[in-house]
Amino acid sequence: MPTFEYQAYDRAGQMVRSASAADSMRQLRRELIERGLFVTDVREIRPRSPRRRWLSPRIRLADLSLLMRQLAILVNSGMALEEALRLVSDQTEQPVQKQALESWREGVASGYSFSASLKKSSFAISERVVAAIGVAEETGHLHKVLTRVADELEExxxxxxxxxxxxxxxxxxxxxxxxxxxxxxxxxxxxxxxxxxxxxxxxxxxxxxxxxxxxxxxxxxxxxxxxxxxxxxxxxxxxxxxxxxxxxxxxxxxxxxxxxxxxxxxxxxxxxxxxxxxxxxxxxxxxxxxxxxxxxxxxxxxxxxxxxxxxxxxxxxxxxxxxxxxxxxxxxxxxxxxxxxxxxxxxxxxxxxxxxxxxxxxxxxxxxxxxxxxxxxxxxxxxxxxxxxxxxxxxxxxxx
Missing domain, CATH: 1.20.81.30 (Type II secretion system (T2SS), domain F)
Structure with a gap:
């Protein structure tokens, strides 16, 4: 099922930028309109070619698990996601982790959801991690899912x-x-x-x-x-x-x-x-x-x-x-x-x-x-x- 990136405005006039999977662009537009959003742009996210994915910088599973666990603790404490990403980035000493956290934070600060920021990032992140976080953002259980994702990566x-x-x-x-x-x-x-x-x-x-x-x-x-x-x-x-x-x-x-x-x-x-x-x-x-x-x-x-x-x-x-x-x-x-x-x-x-x-x-x-x-x-x-x-x-x- 293809994934589409979209930009829309809600009833309060706030801009919403995120990504979602759908059978077609027309179906996604219809679903967004039913949710009360005014859609201004929809485009398909093309999967990276194998060579590009191979060249993409990667975060070790153990390090990614630790990052997700730290974010889960901070989000559960009531801290905003963007601030949590900034705090974890300031604390880490690994250059690759710092670059990844900064790219995710910039995406969130630009109005994208966390899952869309992960998908847009040049760092190769598993699709199952992105999907789980995307659903968690919609249901409001981000900290619980981040903890489960950390457990999965660690295992x-x-x-x-x-x-x-x-x-x-x-x-x-x-x-x-x-x-x-x-x-x-x-x-x-x-x-x-x-x-x-x-x-x-x-x-x-x-x-x-x-x-x-x-x-x-x-x-x-x-x-x-x-x-x-x-x-x-x-x-x-x-x-x-x-x-x-x-x-x-x-x-x-x-x-x-x-x-x-x-x-x-x-x-x-x-x-x-x-x-x-x-x-x-x-x-x-x-x-x-x-x-x-x-x-x-x-x-x-x-x-x-x-x-x-x-x-x-x-x-x-x-x-x-x-x-x-x-x-x-x-x-x-x-x-x-x-x-x-x-x-x-x-x-x-x-x-x-x-x-x-x-x-x-x-x-x-x-x-x-x-x-x-x-x-x-x-x-x-x-x-x-x-x-x-x-x-x-x-x-x-x-x-x-």
Whole structure:
């Protein structure tokens, strides 16, 4: 659904400048007139191109969460939004945060709503954040929604940190292990091998295999490293193709262990986003569209968009989710209970909390098991290399 920026005057003659989503410009004009506004200008807000969004300055999720929480406290205390933005801007020491706050404050001071100021800003802000704040401004519960938005951003950042810890830490350990083994095989073993060659004695199988591996790495090591780097670069460049990226994202969700982590993190973020939007007063169809757009995995996003289309056709959210094989049973049960009790937003937040906790516990448990396993593996490999060097030396000493 497109978003339009409009300028109008109310019955008191005050100018109103804001933004709103509608099926068409004509429909928005009709809705504004029914609200008693005299419309002077309506124009569609064009979405940023991918390149421009990539170049747009960004605020870290943790920092944005803190800013929203500070604004919620100040607004709840009775302070005007413009003054709250000015105060938070004066207190922050981060240049990016200060620039963002000043751009938002200038928009509010010019007559725009806070949500419209966020959307107009050059800083990339999630559409679900803008939508939730926009509805909150209309209902008069801005401080409550700002607090919920801060909670959502904080939880999303925690899930990302947990996921990155589970993926990066083992990768670093493996790279270090390969580097240590490579130095021993590529440098230490060749130095010792010269002694064995001069001795002209038959070497044990383990020693011959280690020397052969060392010779192979010295000759083909750099070309192999270049080939691996070129292959990885070519693979990532190929993911620019939407069809290939969709297949890759589908494979990631089906991959052992990692697929479960990615699904838990994505569903936790989606459920919290849906719960926050619904609690803020955003209609279900709009909430489904906005929350699905925030899912990074293309395959899961496609399935959630299909869920939104089924709901648009008249099906319940539970029935629409149940038709998708990816959706876990626990989430389906909670959604069904939420629809039956008219507490869907609360149930979705609980699902998000459960999946976030489950993801953190799973990653922590795996890392506790993986670290000693990698240490034992490195120890065994080093032991084999040392054995390949020491066994022939001991035999040579026995012959002397």
């Amino acid at each position: 999303g950042n925690d899930n990302r940190q947990t996921l990155m810890k589970g993926l990066i830490y083992p990768a670093v350990m493996i790279v270090v292990a390969i580097a240590v083994i490579g130095v021993m095989v590529g440098y230490v073993v060749p130095q010792v091998a010269k002694v064995f060659v001069n001795a002209r004695q038959e070497l044990p199988l383990l020693t011959r295999a280690t020397i052969a591996l060392s010779d192979f790495l010295r000759v083909f090591g750099l070309p192999l490293l270049g080939l691996v780097a070129a292959s990885v670069t070519g693979f990532w460049l190929s993911l620019r193709n939407p069809a290939r990226r969709l297949r890759w994202h589908r494979f990631l969700l089906s991959a052992p262990l990692i697929g479960n982590w990615l699904l838990l993190a994505a569903l936790a973020d989606w459920c919290r986003s849906m719960g926050t939007l619904l609690h803020s007063g955003v209609p279900v169809l709009s909430a489904l569209s906005i929350s699905a757009a925030g899912v990074s995995n293309r395959h899961l996003r496609q399935r959630l968009e299909a869920v939104g289309e089924k709901v648009r056709q008249g099906n319940s959210l539970f029935q629409s989710l149940k038709a998708e094989p990816l959706m876990p049973g626990f989430m389906l049960h909670m959604v069904s209970s939420g629809e039956s009790s008219s507490e869907l937003d609360t149930m979705l937040i609980r699902v998000s909390d459960y999946y976030s906790t489950r993801l953190k516990n799973t990653v922590d448990t795996l890392l506790k098991l993986l670290e000693p396993a990698l240490v034992v593996f490195m120890g065994l490999v080093v032991l084999l290399i040392v054995g390949a060097v020491l066994v022939p030396i001991v035999k040579m000493n026995q012959l002397i």
